[in-house]
Amino acid sequence: MRSIMRIESTLRQALNGPNRQDVQRAVGWDDSQVSRFLSGGQGVVIEKIDALVAAVGFVLVTRKYLDAIATLGEVGVHCECARQGSGECGKQ
Numbered sequence: 001m002r003s004i005m006r007i008e009s010t011l012r013q014a015l016n017g018p019n020r021q022d023v024q025r026a027v028g029w030d031d032s033q034v035s036r037f038l039s040g041g042q043g044v045v046i047e048k049i050d051a052l053v054a055a056v057g058f059v060l061v062t063r064k065y066l067d068a069i070a071t072l073g074e075v076g077v078h079c080e081c082a083r084q085g086s087g088e089c090g091k092q
Contacts, residue, residue, distance in 0.1 A: 007058060012038060014056045026055035 014023050015034050024034060027048045036042035044052055053060065081087055 007053070007056075010056050010058065011052070023052070023055040026051045 011023075014020065015038055020034070024030070027044070029037070033042060037044070050060075
């Protein structure tokens with residue numbers, strides 16, 4: 001069974017792990033700010049959201065983009081059948 005990656009658990013792991021200082025540097029936090037954030041006593045200002053998310057290896061994409069990539073993966077990015085007017089690859 002596949003585990004679902006959540007931003008919260010990823011942030012907790014990163015801020016408690018060996019890369020903590022890299023994440024701290026990305027958002028300009030000291031140890032006390034990290035502690036307050038993890039305990040729910042401090043939030044993230046909007047100007048730092050992108051830096052925090054990127055520091056733990058996530059990128060923001062739209063659902064529409066993911067749906068398009070899923071469709072391309074299913075149909076075939078290099079579908080020669082469709083290019084030649086023969087329908088979708090793998091469908092007869």
